[in-house]
Amino acid sequence: MRERMILPTARLQHGALHLIDQTLLPAEYRIIELTTLEAVCEAIYMLRVRGAPALGVAGAYGLLVAVQETWGDGSWEFHSTVPDDEISSTESLAGFPAGVSMHDLCARLDQAARTIAATRPTAVNLKWAVDRMATVWRGDATTTHSLLADLLDEADAIHREDLDMCRALGAHGAALIPDDAGVLTHCNTGGLATSGYGTALGVVFAAVEAGKQVHVFADETRPLLQGARLTAWECHRGGIPVTVLVEGAAATLLSQGSVSCVIVGADRIAANGDTANKIGTLGVAILAQRYGVPFYVAAPSSTIDPALSDGSAIPIEQRDADEVRHFAGVATAPDGVHAYNPAFDVTPAELIAAIITENGAVRPPYRFG
Numbered sequence: 001m002r003e004r005m006i007l008p009t010a011r012l013q014h015g016a017l018h019l020i021d022q023t024l025l026p027a028e029y030r031i032i033e034l035t036t037l038e039a040v041c042e043a044i045y046m047l048r049v050r051g052a053p054a055l056g057v058a059g060a061y062g063l064l065v066a067v068q069e070t071w072g073d074g075s076w077e078f079h080s081t082v083p084d085d086e087i088s089s090t091e092s093l094a095g096f097p098a099g100v101s102m103h104d105l106c107a108r109l110d111q112a113a114r115t116i117a118a119t120r121p122t123a124v125n126l127k128w129a130v131d132r133m134a135t136v137w138r139g140d141a142t143t144t145h146s147l148l149a150d151l152l153d154e155a156d157a158i159h160r161e162d163l164d165m166c167r168a169l170g171a172h173g174a175a176l177i178p179d180d181a182g183v184l185t186h187c188n189t190g191g192l193a194t195s196g197y198g199t200a201l202g203v204v205f206a207a208v209e210a211g212k213q214v215h216v217f218a219d220e221t222r223p224l225l226q227g228a229r230l231t232a233w234e235c236h237r238g239g240i241p242v243t244v245l246v247e248g249a250a251a252t253l254l255s256q257g258s259v260s261c262v263i264v265g266a267d268r269i270a271a272n273g274d275t276a277n278k279i280g281t282l283g284v285a286i287l288a289q290r291y292g293v294p295f296y297v298a299a300p301s302s303t304i305d306p307a308l309s310d311g312s313a314i315p316i317e318q319r320d321a322d323e324v325r326h327f328a329g330v331a332t333a334p335d336g337v338h339a340y341n342p343a344f345d346v347t348p349a350e351l352i353a354a355i356i357t358e359n360g361a362v363r364p365p366y367r368f369g
């Protein structure tokens, strides 16, 4: 495998959220710098940053962008050095205006938290990260300066822990991949979807790092093509053999016996193991069962929502019908026809052979929480 550097998926530098604009890949690799809450929410909604764990990191840093936008006057800035350094310096916060009250700071954070959390409802990591940040400003900080430092520390911890969780779950999952494996995956679950290593695709990377031969089959993932555009890009740059297929070809591929296992990520896992993931995942799970191929889910524990007893209560994001009727400005269906565009579906736990988290691989029956 070629050298696979950690992708700078979402970073906070000099008061701005720096993201790889994933809507431009694979044609263009561009880092965008977001300095307003509105720009952060637009980037999340438009999938410039996407994938459940990466949404959590972007959401946490997005709260800090909102504060910087409101009171940034050039004399202070949020600046993170994670993941390159263990701890970010908080010296750059010293110039935060003394006249800003704790009350006003917390009110801005509350408002930004509501806005960010509502931007994409299915991936629980976004709400999880925002709620985790909220425990900081509802905690015991006594000065605005110490609160800002604590918020930066917490956002950095979310970022760093995601990298650690992905590496750990990759190692656990790699044990399930045979040598000379064909692995079918859906959507994108690599470095682009996380802090930089990946969940389901991280399992593949870990298996390859352990010396196994793996061939990835990437469902193109209509309508936004995360599989074709992003998974294939990540595998290709990592030197991992990859074949892109339209979703309609998955049944034929599975029936031919060249797939050893299916591995997907998750946007939310209910207490009983029912799993929401990119639309089309359920169909792949049903096909895998039909052809006797194990179907695995890989996700950090931040994707588990123990408050939901089963998948029926998972909110499913409905997206603009034009994503189905157009692609890249070209009509793919006649204007004016109806289009059905749920962004996620729920795979029942009974179809899932194992759920892999940073704590290991668990088999059914699942009981989280």
Ligand code: MRU
Binding pocket: 047, 050, 051, 052, 053, 123, 186, 187, 188, 189, 190, 193, 194, 198, 199, 200, 226, 264, 265, 266, 267, 277, 278, 279, 343
């Ligand atoms: O709409 P997206 O691209 O954010 O959907 C992403 C997925 O469904 C991923 O499979 C999931 O978030 C896991 S990412 C590690």
